[in-house]
Amino acid sequence: MNESGPAAPPVSGMSFEEALRALEDVVRKLESGDVPLDDSITLYERGEELRLHCQARLDAAQARIEKIVQGPEGRPVGTQPFDADG
Template sequence: MSETNEDLSELNFEDALKRLEDIVRKLESGDVPLDQSIALYSEGEKLRGLCQKRLEAAQAKIEKITLDRDGKPKATVPFDAD
């Protein structure tokens, strides 16, 4: 059930998010014993951190193209630089 840190780090964003959603559903159902709930919560927190890091890395790669007066591309700037 619970994956190791190495296994989690090998997940792509979509698989990590799907696993996190599965964990949330199980925890919200209330049908999971306390010890298992604690383990699931811990795994979910690791997955949340992994997804957050992947999103931040993707956002850092996004660039906005700036145009000169003639409408031609002149440079790129970070997406959120405005």
């Protein structure tokens, strides 16, 4: 499957793991040096979209982890749902 072509799946619906694998594939193709210039630009754009998606997923995961409620002894006693609005 060509990650830069019209059949490439939308990034917004990908899991972190799927997006990371697709990003690694883009990097491999770009590093190979066998891709024509126009295709390289398209691949780079796809890679940037995948990178931003992965970063957003990581940021959301970190925010959820930071919401862990700790008890008086510093032990986690529960969690609070992540609220993107604040």
